[in-house]
Amino acid sequence: MATLAAATALALVFAVSAVLKARTTDEFALFVASLRDYGLRSFRVRRVIAAGAITAEAAAALILAVPVSTLVRRVMVVVSLLLVLTLVNIIRAALGGEKRACHCFGSKDTAPLWLHITGNCVLLTLGAIGVLGIGAGTATPGDALFGAGLGLILGAAVVGSGFLYASLAPAQLAVAEASPRAKL
Incomplete structure (x- = not known):
């Protein structure tokens, strides 16, 4: 049951x-541009890596959606290694004082690095x-x-946390309070 929950969450x-x-x-162009922040200077290289990352994510989601098998467990090894690389890059950026969004979930993803x-x-x-x-x-x-x-709930929590943070961030609340609609 735990493996199924994990596979479902990761697939989502x-x-x-x-x-x-x-x-x-x-959205794709913004993702390509965001890869520059991780040291990739060549536009062509960023574009190929972005397309490859999206393809790999889609393929992993499809494979993880099938019943748990040896193939799913092998894909989870690759997925886990990709997550480690992503985590290392995000931590490296945070330690370097960066506060940029990684666009993991599109251009609307402006969650802070700690999230x-x-x-x-x-x-x-x-x-x-x-x-x-x-x-x-x-x-x-x-x-x-x-x-x-359980996997769907965990996956939705990970995906939704950044959007929830963005909608409740103090800057967003101040803008909402200052809007003419807020006075109605």
Whole structure:
């Protein structure tokens, strides 16, 4: 059940991430531009890496959505390694004093780096659960439904945390209070 929850959560997160970065040409262009902040100077290289990242996320989401198997556990190893690399880059940026958004979930993703670090730690833990096969095995339909539901909740929490933060950030609240509609 735990492995199913982990696979479901990771599938949801990677599917949403891929879709939000590729849904329009503007979103894709912003993602390509954001890779410059991670030391990639060549536009062509950034474009290829961005397309590859989106493709890898979509493929991982599809594979993780199938019933838990040896293939899913192997994909979780790769996903976990990608999460480690992403986490290292985000921590390196944070230690360097950067406060930029990584556009993990499209251009609207303006969550602070500490929230990205926390989210990636959660995802890495889910990846480890999947790699280790914790709770894998034959499950009753109820257990499978519970595991998939738990995974959807965990995935939605990781995806939604940045959007929730952005909507409740003090700067956003000050703008909302100053708007003419707020006085109605």
